[in-house]
Amino acid sequence: MIKAGIIGSTGYAGGELARLLLQRDDIEILWYGSKSYVDQKYASIYQNMFQIVDDSCHDDNVEALAEIADVIFTATPQGFCASLMNEKILSKTKVIDLSADYRIKDVAVYEEWYKMEHKTPQFIKEAVYGLPEINREKIKNARLIANPGCYPTCSTLSIYPLVKEGLIDPGTIIIDAKSGTSGAGRGAKGDNLYCEVNENIKAYGVGVHRHTPEIEEQLSYGAGRSVTISFTPHLVPMNRGILITAYGTLTKSVSYEEVKAAYDKYYAKEYFVRVLEKDVVPQTKWVEGSNFVDVNFKIDPRTNRVIMMGAMDNLVKGAAGQAVQNMNIMFGLPENKGLRLIPMFP
Amino acid sequence: MIKAGIIGSTGYAGGELARLLLQRDDIEILWYGSKSYVDQKYASIYQNMFQIVDDSCHDDNVEALAEIADVIFTATPQGFCASLMNEKILSKTKVIDLSADYRIKDVAVYEEWYKMEHKTPQFIKEAVYGLPEINREKIKNARLIANPGCYPTCSTLSIYPLVKEGLIDPGTIIIDAKSGTSGAGRGAKGDNLYCEVNENIKAYGVGVHRHTPEIEEQLSYGAGRSVTISFTPHLVPMNRGILITAYGTLTKSVSYEEVKAAYDKYYAKEYFVRVLEKDVVPQTKWVEGSNFVDVNFKIDPRTNRVIMMGAMDNLVKGAAGQAVQNMNIMFGLPENKGLRLIPMFP
């Protein structure tokens, strides 16, 4: 029985972690951490858990939790995990951080985009970027996982093979992303009220979204050189789902089969990445509630570009599901254990 | 390994059956029946099943299927199942019919409300109304299950204890029901287009909805006498979920605790019926994707009425999930096997 604790369990990603872990019989959640709801019944915050979870919320004391937990998930705001990380914690437990604190290797880049000082940069090097389809081997022995962001997960997986194989010019990559509103969190902000989001679509964070350098770093590893991208996220009136539509200029004339082969080279054996059949477009609804990323592409000979598309549930593969996938790898379990979730439709 | 076949597998209830059964390792689906998509890949109809189901659709030949299946689910239009049922089929396999064909014991009532002749009334008496919380014992040995309708499931479970205990006057029951749009099926009708349903709410079938006699029959069993109700369903702009708000006049002055005790008497040991805490209202979102029915009530001393509320996922407890629950009972399995689904939120 793996003993797990969730710090930040009352946000949407924390709630999703609870949902995924509670459906397993090899995990025990012994700590529902919360900043705002200490001593309140968890099931009063997440009524779906009524008669399933009887626990009340604990505080966010990671050190105390580290004494008793085999793994700690931190689904907390940027800077929180970095502010309290120390060797003692890491010597006692494994940490999977769902925030951005350890995702970016260059601390100066982190501090510039996140507008905050990094309190524990000494752990950045050790932290493993938890995108299993690319970093599986490193994850196995990691103590500290930087669980990827939602947009970076979907973007990187959709684009990586073509960058790695040199089929597109990395300097031409444009990512136009669309996300459901759960990505904005459960905080009571006026901009996220039902009537402000419903029947509406808008871009946000244009040119300055914090996921930009994270995507650039991952694509740079694939390209073997520094990559700069355009990244524009949009808020879509739906609860869950991310769709990315990416554009890149082809480095040479290629056939459908050649591009398909590039995707298959990396994903044919991946359970969670589904390369769709020709001309079938990824749709967020078809992956909702699951850990799948559906990807596909279209070559546009008129413009010599390829359009790359990816769809994913932002709370599952984009957050909690990927965290569980990382946990499975770290504990030597089958990677898809507890994650063979069939998307819910409609 | 239980061998199962789904007739009508390409409708929403059929798709949900596939989703639930595929997540189990003790069931094999050997027949995806379809009227419209024979020989097409099932995963091309339900793209969520891509790389999960490789089968193509078969026709709707129940007789052939009965030769090889341990259980057949018919998620088909009214009249279909009744039109082909025979002793040979029932002697070879178990049938769980998700249509209304065998739900109503009085064939004249069926024919009046459904505006069609019943082709095999000889099986009506044998068929067991598959509401496990009330008919569990009869289900165990049934060959033919009449799987309850979505509105009747939610309505009956919300009201039954108070009728049975004589706390409300059965002649005063009014049920105002609200359903997500998946209840209307996957057929291409203009009324169900996105732009016609979105940002809209309306009543439909006022005074003539077919689920009315089904609810009346079940409540009559509880009351021990014939019950006539008002039932008004509404179409709500959401995919899944049924909420019923029911009104009944109290037969005597009662306390919160007395009414609560009536619910607890019937549901305290029921896994799938959750009687919420005082003043917590049932919400469809909190049960989405699960087999739970959340119920609660409010006594209104000003009017001497009690307001009874119930929320449920129409495709799970209202259709496919309840069918699987019935299957579990029929095969001697734990009743919640494969159904310990935690509702997805948000």
Add this chain to the structure above:
Amino acid sequence: MIKAGIIGSTGYAGGELARLLLQRDDIEILWYGSKSYVDQKYASIYQNMFQIVDDSCHDDNVEALAEIADVIFTATPQGFCASLMNEKILSKTKVIDLSADYRIKDVAVYEEWYKMEHKTPQFIKEAVYGLPEINREKIKNARLIANPGCYPTCSTLSIYPLVKEGLIDPGTIIIDAKSGTSGAGRGAKGDNLYCEVNENIKAYGVGVHRHTPEIEEQLSYGAGRSVTISFTPHLVPMNRGILITAYGTLTKSVSYEEVKAAYDKYYAKEYFVRVLEKDVVPQTKWVEGSNFVDVNFKIDPRTNRVIMMGAMDNLVKGAAGQAVQNMNIMFGLPENKGLRLIPMFP
């Protein structure tokens, strides 16, 4: 040119008032009042007004406004208008109060349901309940209008004729109401976040909603005796619209034509109340953005009840549109001036 001021102009009802008044050339809005946004550009709060309104927000100083305005609309929280009303204001300007402060004639009832002391009960008697279809004559010479609540407008108009004509037993009236989310206001509350409302329906304020006594009072006038009702509102995932479904027991056997005649007696000449054709159900989408109330009914001979239905835009006929209708009457203008809005579909 009528000079108008809006106190509470940055809420949804206030914004709708601005929208309706700005489309006229006989009205000048000289005051956009706000508690939270003083000195901010109104168009930065309501971006739809960009390049249409150049004004910044003023404070909520009604006395100062009364010096210069012909009419003041107060679209403010309960208690605000009552807290500052005085003879000086009413001697200088007309006031149309969109809050509940002067709607209920019995101050004890107000204080019980609204849980606050009424600061200026001396004006309650003078205030005219601004439901033009019933109180048109009194509105003409009023100084102070209590603009009806959204649910009471839709409920009263849907039920009034049958109560007045004695066709239903007033003691049996049950109103099951459904509202879009704009009725909950623009305040940043967690319960009104997109992800909490979307794909969800729930009842709220069961048995205790403040609009209950307001509806009861109006129906009591029609019935000629005190009426007690059950009223249950629900929150629906849409921006605008109220649908009410009401149930009443018939006092005698009646035909469709007799009931229709009762509605026609009161509404045949009313521009804003549309009695739909037989078997056509009211739908909120078909009145969106307009000042119409669509009503219809269905006789259910099985239960001896009549189901009364009404649909309306809660921000127009349920708030701002009705306020403008009242203003038109008070200023001797055609009642539908500026309100001949055709519902927007889809």
Add this chain to the structure above:
Amino acid sequence: MIKAGIIGSTGYAGGELARLLLQRDDIEILWYGSKSYVDQKYASIYQNMFQIVDDSCHDDNVEALAEIADVIFTATPQGFCASLMNEKILSKTKVIDLSADYRIKDVAVYEEWYKMEHKTPQFIKEAVYGLPEINREKIKNARLIANPGCYPTCSTLSIYPLVKEGLIDPGTIIIDAKSGTSGAGRGAKGDNLYCEVNENIKAYGVGVHRHTPEIEEQLSYGAGRSVTISFTPHLVPMNRGILITAYGTLTKSVSYEEVKAAYDKYYAKEYFVRVLEKDVVPQTKWVEGSNFVDVNFKIDPRTNRVIMMGAMDNLVKGAAGQAVQNMNIMFGLPENKGLRLIPMFP
């Protein structure tokens, strides 16, 4: 009084035309044309028109209509208008065609993208592309207007100034577009069912959407040379609204003020194009129900690109509103007559 006829009045664009024209007192609609609903009450198709329109639908006989109408709007499927156009019609009435039949000057391009033969190419040259902000002078004396497509209107207006002023390299333009579902029409197609669209986003027509050559042609006029673009539309779960996000590489280093000046040069005097203030993003909800296009841009010095954004109501400025704007110009009326509609929020 201008006498107008609408061919294809029962589609969404036709319904919107009716809504806009009926709110004016200088227009008489004398013909509600329909292919499917001849002799049915128009208000039974569009229930919002109940008690506003008493007419029944006529057939689609344009020749008969031309005898009595001053202007005919054809809101019909591709190929219909071209199939029946002739000199006689144009000599008797003005025609504003909302289909694509006369939008593209090169008939070969039309036939390639629309996969149909053009029946009356002799009128293509005469037809004026009805984008008033660019072609106002030509529209004044036109007999035949090719009313622009929804995506082309929003795309062209958002990008045109920068192309025309040479600030972006036309060969680098990528347009990622998002549309509400009303753009898909009122036909009963399975893909447009509520449950298939809701909680979902997808790209469609990737690389092959018919609006591509239309946008290219208009931008080519601005650039003074042939322009090829990438254009990817997406279906968004909302009724109305188009948002385009476009990317172009800057030809030189420019300041915010320089780019702003380019937009202002073309739009400062345009009533319907609103160049938003710095860092305010266009949102579809803020223009809903109006004829406005909100545009803005963001310079991204990291990539040397500019991100251009535009939001619009696809049924108003993208179809019916623009058609009315063209009519106003053709009849010498104030261009914004009947179109000073304030967007509805929320």
